[in-house]
Each structure stands twice: as structure tokens, then as C-alpha cells.
Amino acid sequence: TPAYKCWLNYDLIAKNDRLEEYKEICGDFNVLGDTLIYKSIKEELTVALHSMSHKEEVAESTFEDATLIISDSERVNLEDYGVEPSLFSSINEEGFLIKSFHNGERNTVLIIGKTDKGSLYGTYHFLRLLQGNESIEALHILNSPKNRVRMMNQWDNVDGSIERGYSGQSIFFENDQITSNLDRVKDYARLLASVGVNAISINNVNVWKVETHFITNRFINEIADIAGIFRAYGLKLFLSINFASPIELGDLQTADPLDKEVKNWWKEKAAEIYKVIPDFGGFVVKADSEHRPGPFSYDRNHADGANLLAEALESFGGIVVWRCFVYNCMQDWRDRKTDRAKAAYENFKPLDGKFHSNVILQVKNGPMDFQVREPVSPLFGALQQTNQVLEFQIAQEYLGQQKDLCFLVPMWKEVLDFDTYAKGEGSTVKKIVDGSLYDYQISGIAAVSNIGNDENWTGNTLAQANLYGYGRLIWDPDLTADEIAKEWVSLTFGNDDNVQEQVLSMLMDSWGIYENYTTPLGIGWMINPHHHYGPNVDGYEYSRWGTYHFADRDGLGVDRTIETGTGYTAQYFKENQEIYNSLSDCPDEFLLFFHHVPYTHVLKSGETVIQHYYNSHFKGVEQVKSLIEKWTSLEGKMEKQQFENVLNRLDMQLTNAKEWRDQVNTYFYRKSGIEDEKGRKIY
């Protein structure tokens, strides 16, 4: 079904001029190269060109007859096609060139990768152009990814469930086993490769009993099969591991990272793994966080922990992705200096420079946990001698769980464009994670996946846009959210102007809408504990997770200033510190993240905080209604199943939005006793 194929639908090209142009050029293709990846390229081209072109049969032709040639730069004489070989020095290992070439009567397109991976990405890029009905007569595209690590983190458990999964069960595991049907894994590999993702960890960062055995004979051969599928699409496989494995697998009494036996244990483990998966990516580790074991149990720090594993993987070229999501989840508000937002920086900043060169620290985009609006984590720019990857969450854990519409690319763009001032003006997050600001050996971006075994992969079909958008954005953070959304809409729903316009505006408005009816002004956390869907105004207020809004009869918000608050703002470089620390300069959207203010505090917009809350909550619900209107107007313009899938979710979203509006408004009305200026009914 189209829902299953996502953006690789390869719809028949409508019979117009382009079709003739495409037929001429794409009629005969030839793939020079014999690696696994080239085999995947052949397969993809065969399927795609057949499906798009009205041609009965699409098969590879000879090099002499070919009008579409896919190769790496060594196998063709580039000068024959008017290409200066030196052009290639400007792209990196995964980059490619796509060039049209006219030779007398014949038009030819060349897709030349620097390596086979480059050819693969070039092929997908080219197919995207065809799907978008672009002219291919005068192509000259040189392109390479800006980030070296472009990773997907699955939070899949071996019993088939997915932590924070909103679209069915795992495509990798079921009933404590690796699934026997791997077709879906291959299609996932295709989807990921088509947007340039080049690494994947397939199991949850919370590694429980059975998953601890992934690195043993019980599972490793089957995991090697999965690695093989991904390898053919240029993705390296990683595993999340349990820091206490030496104990839990029954071999040792300790997991102390400085213990000699522990070190040897991991070295042997690594050797065993590399024997079956020679290009194994490495380990992803969540340690000392939310009840997971880690170096703290032995009075060691996180550099000790990460380096232990790094040493084991080093000689095989493996990497340790060590997460910075480390905080005390049993804390309470003890004094005004205790603040969960400060934890990652406090734990890791002092260790900067102490990690091995094959360790990458993985930092969530914000200091808390994927709320609808968080400032950028102050660790970006602060870690100057330690490789870093940024962690996003594509799964909409706190953002409507793929029932509510929330297109995340605009949010991710803000994060990547944020100026940390770490090395003066222009020290943006994107320049930090792409490794250009500091000389990181290896860095990039990772994200928590949003897929499961639902027919359409993502529950809400429109949530496919987040999966697609993530890949495209991390390949090139300079693409705009609008460009990415447009691409996705046309690949998914075709090139009807009206459909494009409506869906595009729905996507682009959706984050703001979700924010309006939930927790505007940066407060976050008024969500149902545990499952994290729907409002619960005091759900976390008196728990130990460190997530508070501090609303009382006088005001609300968290004072994180240096003088009177938790001092969190001091973790930023001066320019940002001054802005966030100052009540008058702090941007409205972050006000309550940084300041505790009276309900009557006047925002830059001129509204009071309380009135803003009322207004945005009423508005958010109306905006959801208009999403429904827009979508309804598209009935008949797409496959029925697709249409109904989204309509159904929008209805759930409306119910959710009303609950948020009513509970949040009532709560603040009761706390503050302040009437809505516009006299609307607050329940």
C-alpha cells in the first residue's frame, strides 16, 4: 500500500513531457560496481524505474547502451563526460555527483559516488528528482552530508514492545526472539538509506534481563543477519548494552570499570562480536540514569565507564555512544539550587577531554527531556575536546504520541541554528555537531525512532514526515523546514497543488498549535505521568523526577537565574546567560523555563501571562478544528485509507486539545482567581 511504501512510492509519472524525457534517459541504466551496496542500487533502480515509467520491463543494459550510469569515480573516465576529476575533492566519502551529459543525439545522466555509499545516496537523490517531476536535462549536483554520524536509535525491547512506541510492535523482535520475517527490516533499511541515515542501534537504551544477552551466542548470529541487511544499505549496526553485563551474564562479581578482569571481559566480548559482525558499529550506553547501572556504583566517573568500553572496541574501529541523560530521578526539590536541568552539564563538563577518541557523548537537545519547548542544552559548545552527537526524539513521546499532529523539523531547525557563542558569534549548534567548530574526530546527530509494525510505520501517516525530515535535515541542516516538508508532501501525496498547499500548512503550523493547547511559555511537564499523553496539571508536581512548574496562587515558573534561582543560566556562555537570566530580555517562549513570575507579569507581546495562557489554550483548540477542516477538504484526493487514518487521529487530537484547554485553564483560574478578559467560559 502507499502507506507502507512511504516516500518510496514511485508512482507512475503522469503522461506529460517529463515522461518522455525520463524514458529517454532512464531507459537503460548500468551500474558499475559489485559491492553489496551496488546490488541494492540495482534493485532499487529496477523497482523504481519500472514503477514510474510505464515500461513493461526495466533491466540493466550494457555500459555502451546505458543512458543512466551509476558508478564510483574510479570506474569511469570522468573526462569523457566533461567532469573535472578535481571536482571530487570538494565532497566527502559519502558524497556524490549527478551530472547530465549530451553526446550528439544521446542524453546521459551520470551518478558518481565517491564510494559505493555515495552512489547509493546519489541514486536516491536522483529518484527523488524524478518523483518530484524535476527536469533532468541539465543536472549538475554535487552533494555530501554535513554530519558524519547520522544515526537512528530504536527503543525496541526483545518481547516485541517498544518503549515510547506509538505505531505498533517492534519490526525486529517478538516473544523474546529476533523476528523471523526480515523483509520489513530491509524495507526500513531502504527508507533510512534513502534519506541518508548511516547508523542504527536496534534495541532500547534501557537494557533489561534478556536484552543483556544480545552480546552472547544466544542472539549474536541472528543479530549479524540484521547487520547484513543494513550493511547493504550503508548502515552500521550498534547495540545498546547493559553496563553491568559482566555481572548479569554470570561471569564476574563486579562491573567496576577500573577492574582488570572487567577490562578483559569487555575485550573478549568485543572480539567475539567482531568475529561475527566485522563492521559492528559499537555500543550505545545509558548508565547511572533512571535506575540503570553505571560507574557511579564503584565511585568511578563517566569517563572511566566510557573509556572501559572504548578500549575494548578500539582495535576493531568500534565506537562508544555514551548518553549524557544522567540525573538523579529520586531527587526532590531540596533547596533552590537543586535542578534537574543542571545535571547533564554538572556530570559531563568537568570530564571534557578525558574521553578516548572513539567515545561520543550523546546529548539530548534540551536539558530536561524532549518537552514542547526547551532551551538548547548548555553542553553544546561546553564540550570542546570531546566528540559529541546531538540526540533528537522523533517519537512524539511528550508531543501527542503520533495521534496529535506535530511536525518536528521546525523545532529541530531552531536547535541547530541556535548560537551558543562558544567561540564567539556564529558558534551554532549545527557547526558544533558537524565537527567544524571544534575539531571532533567524529560527531553528528542521533534520534529516537518513531516506527513500529503498523502498516504505515508511524501510526499517524503524517508522522512519516518526521522520519523523512529527520534524515533530510541531518544530511543538510541548511535545508529549510519548508523545503523538507514540501518534498515529503509531494513524494507522499503526489503533485496536486491543492493537496500540497493544505498539507504543507498543516505540517508547518502543527508544532505551534500543539504548544498552544499544552504548555506555552516554556513551562512543560503538565502531562500525565508514566504514559505522557494528555494533561495532568499536578501530575509531576510532587513527585521525585525533578520536573516542576511551581504554580501557586501568586505565580508560576521555575526560577533558574543566578541570583535567586537554581543558577542554571550560569551554564550558558555569557551572551545567552545574560539574555536568559534577565526577566526583561528572556524571550517569551522560554519565560517560565527561566523565571518564576506573577500571573499578571506582562509579556513582550503585551499580554499578561495568565491572559496568554487563556488565549493560547482557546486558540489551540480552534486551530485543531481548522486542521480538521483542511484535511476534510482533501477527501477523494488521496487513497481512502490514508485519508481516514489522519482524520481519525485529528479527531483524537481535538478531544485531547479540549482536555488540555479545560484542565489547564481551570487550574490557573482557580489558582489565580483572575478572570478571562474576554469572558469566555472556563470550566
Ligand code: BDP
Ligand atoms: C524519557 C523516556 C524514557 C527513556 C528516557 C531516556 O520517558 O522512557 O528511557 O527518556 O532517554 O524521555 O533514556
